[in-house]
Amino acid sequence: MMRATLWKLQARYSPYLFVSPFVILFCTFLIYPxxxxxxxxxxxxxxxRNQLFIGFDNYKFLFQDVLFWVAVGxxxxxxxxxxxxxxxxxxxxxxxxxxxLVHARSFFRFAFFSTHLVGQVFVAVMxxxxxxxxxxxxxxxxxLVVGHTVQINWIGDPYLxxxxxxxxxxxxxxxxxxIYFLAALQAVDQDLYEAAEVDGAGKWxxxxxxxxxxxxxxxxxxxxxxxIGAFQLFxxxxxxxxxxxxxxxxxxxxxxxxxVTAFQGGDLGYxxxxxxxxxxxxxxxxxxxxxxxxxxxx
Amino acid sequence: MPARTPLQAxxxxxxxxxxxxxxxxxxxxxxxxLCASVKQGDDIFxxxxxxxxxxxxxxLDNFRRxxxxxxxxxxxxxxxxxxxxxxxxxxxxxxxxxxxxxxxxFRGKKPLMIVMLATMLLPAQVLLPSxxxxxxxxxxxxxxxxxxxxxxxxxxxxxxxxxxxxxxxDELLQAGRVDGCSEFRxxxxxxxxxxxxxxxxxxxxxxxxxxxSFLWPQIILQDxxxxxxxxxxxxxxxxxxxxxxxxxxxxGTFLSVLPVVVLFFVLQKDFIAGLTSGAIKG
Numbered sequence: 001m002m003r004a005t006l007w008k009l010q011a012r013y014s015p016y017l018f019v020s021p022f023v024i025l026f027c028t029f030l031i032y033p034x035x036x037x038x039x040x041x042x043x044x045x046x047x048x049r050n051q052l053f054i055g056f057d058n059y060k061f062l063f064q065d066v067l068f069w070v071a072v073g074x075x076x077x078x079x080x081x082x083x084x085x086x087x088x089x090x091x092x093x094x095x096x097x098x099x100x101l102v103h104a105r106s107f108f109r110f111a112f113f114s115t116h117l118v119g120q121v122f123v124a125v126m127x128x129x130x131x132x133x134x135x136x137x138x139x140x141x142x143x144l145v146v147g148h149t150v151q152i153n154w155i156g157d158p159y160l161x162x163x164x165x166x167x168x169x170x171x172x173x174x175x176x177x178x179i180y181f182l183a184a185l186q187a188v189d190q191d192l193y194e195a196a197e198v199d200g201a202g203k204w205x206x207x208x209x210x211x212x213x214x215x216x217x218x219x220x221x222x223x224x225x226x227x228i229g230a231f232q233l234f235x236x237x238x239x240x241x242x243x244x245x246x247x248x249x250x251x252x253x254x255x256x257x258x259x260v261t262a263f264q265g266g267d268l269g270y271x272x273x274x275x276x277x278x279x280x281x282x283x284x285x286x287x288x289x290x291x292x293x294x295x296x297x298x
Numbered sequence: 299m300p301a302r303t304p305l306q307a308x309x310x311x312x313x314x315x316x317x318x319x320x321x322x323x324x325x326x327x328x329x330x331x332l333c334a335s336v337k338q339g340d341d342i343f344x345x346x347x348x349x350x351x352x353x354x355x356x357x358l359d360n361f362r363r364x365x366x367x368x369x370x371x372x373x374x375x376x377x378x379x380x381x382x383x384x385x386x387x388x389x390x391x392x393x394x395x396x397x398x399x400x401x402x403x404f405r406g407k408k409p410l411m412i413v414m415l416a417t418m419l420l421p422a423q424v425l426l427p428s429x430x431x432x433x434x435x436x437x438x439x440x441x442x443x444x445x446x447x448x449x450x451x452x453x454x455x456x457x458x459x460x461x462x463x464x465x466x467x468d469e470l471l472q473a474g475r476v477d478g479c480s481e482f483r484x485x486x487x488x489x490x491x492x493x494x495x496x497x498x499x500x501x502x503x504x505x506x507x508x509x510x511s512f513l514w515p516q517i518i519l520q521d522x523x524x525x526x527x528x529x530x531x532x533x534x535x536x537x538x539x540x541x542x543x544x545x546x547x548x549x550g551t552f553l554s555v556l557p558v559v560v561l562f563f564v565l566q567k568d569f570i571a572g573l574t575s576g577a578i579k580g
Contacts, residue, residue, distance in 0.1 A: 014481035015402035022395035022456060023410065029429065029448035030417060037428035048434040093320055101310040102317065111321040114328075117558045119510025121528035125535055125551050129334065130327060135343040135544065137330045144346075175324060232421050235512050239532045255423050255513075263517055268427035275424030282421050 041276055043269035051269065058273035068274065070249050071257045072281075074162070079230040081166045083223060090174045091219075094181035095211075109182070112175030120172065124239035127168040131155055155241065158248035165237050165251060172236070177222050181215065188214035224289055228282055234259065254278050328555075335360050335549035342544055360549035370550055372523055373530035377554075380445060380515075380526055381508040387450040388504050389497065396459025397485045401471065414453045423513075430517055444518045449508070458500060462493040502565050509558055527554045 041058055043051045062068055097108055118126075130137040131154035142150040154164045192210045201209070212219070237251035238244075238259075245252040245260065254274065262271030333347045338357045341349045349355055364370040399407065429448065438444035466489045474484050490497065512528040519525055525533070531550050537543055 011475075011481055015398040015404040018394045018398035018402075018481075018485070019404075019410070022391050022451065025391075025447065025451045026414070026453075029432070029451055030425070030453075031413070033425045033428040033432055034417070034420070036431065037424055040428055040431070048431045093317075096313055096317055096320075099313055101306065101313055103314070108317050108321055111324050114559060114562075115324050117506065117562055118555050119506075119512070119528060119558075121510060121512045121532055122551055122555050125531050125547065126327060126331060128535060129544065129548060130330065137327070137346065140346040171324070171327065228421075232423060234423070235528075239512070239535070242536050243532060258423060258426065259513070259517075262427045262430065268431060271427040272424070275421075275427065278421050279424050283419065286419060 037272045037275060040269045040272035045267055045269040047266045048268065054269075058270050061270070062273055062277060067249070067252065067257060068254075068277070071252045071254045074250065074252055075230055075233065075254060077162065078165065078169075078233070079227055081162070082169055082230060083226045085166070086170055086174055086177060086226060087219070087222065089170070090177035090222075091181050091215075093174070093178045094185055097178070097182055098185045109179070112178050114175070115171055116173065116176040118172065120235035121239050123168055123172050124236050127164065127171070128155060128240055128242070131164050131167070156247055158246070158250040161241065161246050161250040165240060168240060169233075169236060173226075177226075180218050180222060184215040184218035185211070220289065224286070227285055231278060231281055231285075254281075331548055331552050331555075334545060335552045337545055360545040361553070363546045364550050364553070368530075368534060368546070368550070369523060369525070370530065370553075373525055373527045374553070376524060377509060377527040380442060381505050383442075383446050384449050384508040385501055385504045387446060388452050388455055389501055391450050392452050392455030392500075393459045393463075393490060393493075393497065394485060395456050396461075397463050397489050399456065399460040400463035401466065401468070401484075401489070414456065418453055418457075426514075426517065433518065439518060440520045440524065441518070442524070445511075445515055449514075452504075455500065455504075458496070459493065462496045463489055466492045498565060502562065505561070506558060 040051075042053060042055055044054045044058070045051045093112065096102070097105060097112075102108070115123075129135075131139075133139065133151050133153050133156075136154070138154065139150050139152055142152070152160065154160050188211060192214075193206060196206050196210060231253075232255055233253045234255035237246060237253055238256050241247070241251040245256055255278070258271045258274040258278070261274060262268050265271075330347065334342055336356045336358065337345065337349065338355060338359055341355060398404070399411065433439060433444045433448075436444070470488060471484050474488050479487070510528060511526070512532065515526055516529050516532075519529065522533075527550075531547070531554060534543060534547055534550060
């Protein structure tokens with residue numbers, strides 16, 4: 001009798017038991033900090049102990065804060081440069097790799113994908129050396145091509161610094177995007193291509209009218225992921241520019257501005273308001289994608 | 299395979315040249331990294347890859363220096379500890395929670411899932427200042443608890459397991475109950491084996507994410523002896539003996555990247571085996 005009751009109890013209450021560790025931690029470390037961060041946005045703080053309520057002043061100041069807009073500008077510029085190279089390059093590679101003529105497809109797939117396993121910090125350390133003025137791989141290869149010693153300051157020059165960031169970021173993510181495109185290409189109905197060929201459609205028109213519509217969900221997804229990822233960029237530029245915001249703030253991103261404000265300047269309140277602007281920006285981007293009717297795919 | 303026409307053959311060659319060039323762009327930095335880590339002194343600036351005329355000058359000094367002059371051994375141990383603990387915590391919590399969400403109806407399930415879904419789109423960085431404040435009040439600054447305990451929450455993992463566990467047949471669970479299986483054992487001995495391939499992939503993802511994590515640990519950890527590899531390396535990069543540390547830094551990067559690539563290689567086979575064998579049939 002006793003045993004049977006216990007057995008019934010464990011059957012009834014185990015689902016609660018199973019989710020409770022998650023729920024407790026979820027509330028403590030996600031829901032509470034979320035609400036708290038909203039509150040903090042209305043305070044000026046110096047470290048975790050000194051706080052002063054200032055209402056909307058943080059947000060008012062944010063709109064005149066040159067550094068914040070530099071960060072937004074940097075990110076916008078970066079995302080345009082990055083996506084306009086990443087998408088065509090990875091799609092092109094996927095189309096090449098999808099050809100029936102390819103030998104050793106799995107080798108190439110691993111070669112392209114392997115860069116994605118390297119974390120942003122390690123990529124940044126690597127590329128800081130690869131792009132270094134003396135002894136760097138890129139300047140070395142350029143010297144070979146031109147025939148005399150090239151000493152381009154890839155990291156230290158404010159304009160080239162942005163290029164360097166895009167190069168490192170492309171190395172990290174082209175192979176990753178390619179894997180997605182490859183999977184999408186393989187899902188496109190092959191009969192459509194044959195029918196189009198019979199009808200005399202050229203290669204280009206087959207690409208525009210069959211391939212692009214066929215992979216559209218993945219294409220939009222990769223663009224969205226690229227944009228959101230760009231707005232959350234931190235580790236790559238931060239370490240590439242030796243734990244700074246780069247020459248003339250060329251490597252300043254929204255998250256690095258948040259980081260510097262909170263953990264070097266000690267103003268957790270202002271940093272929170274920067275964080276909420278980031279939330280707003282990301283939600284606006286996702287919202288835009290939805291409004292244009294890509295909702296179910298994204 | 300159909301016979302090749304000359305046109306096809308030339309197209310195939312062009313195609314492979316393009317692919318090889320692209321693969322070289324991916325792989326040459328790895329090779330360059332390895333080369334830089336075994337060169338000594340000025341060879342790094344004199345030779346792009348290896349000192350071909352004097353291969354005897356290659357050295358393991360850079361690796362030795364990592365362990366004698368830097369705390370690199372400690373960083374490796376810390377990283378392995380943090381990543382394994384983190385992975386175990388996230389995978390067990392998510393799979394247990396996902397199992398409950400997938401296979402039971404209980405009070406509060408709907409609202410919970412709605413709140414979870416709503417948080418998925420949020421950029422996690424907005425939580426940094428307030429989480430720091432919370433950790434400060436917990437007295438967990440400079441402690442691994444601050445990394446492992448909040449890190450164990452993964453809404454993505456919960457939904458992933460919830461979705462995967464739908465493949466576990468309800469009849470199988472019912473049969474288990476009749477045979478006297480406790481609900482806990484239904485999770486551990488019946489449901490988990492069914493979703494093993496997915497678990498493997500998710501485990502690898504979690505390990506990778508933790509191995510590469512920098513921002514939050516950098517905020518929490520102040521004692522240099524507690525650093526993980528990304529923080530350790532990033533700080534080595536900024537050291538004043540930068541010029542001499544060039545090869546050492548490359549050796550460190552090489553050692554940090556190597557285990558991840560090897561692990562992926564090894565587990566990749568495991569995934570395929572897991573996928574083909576399948577836990578149950580019919």
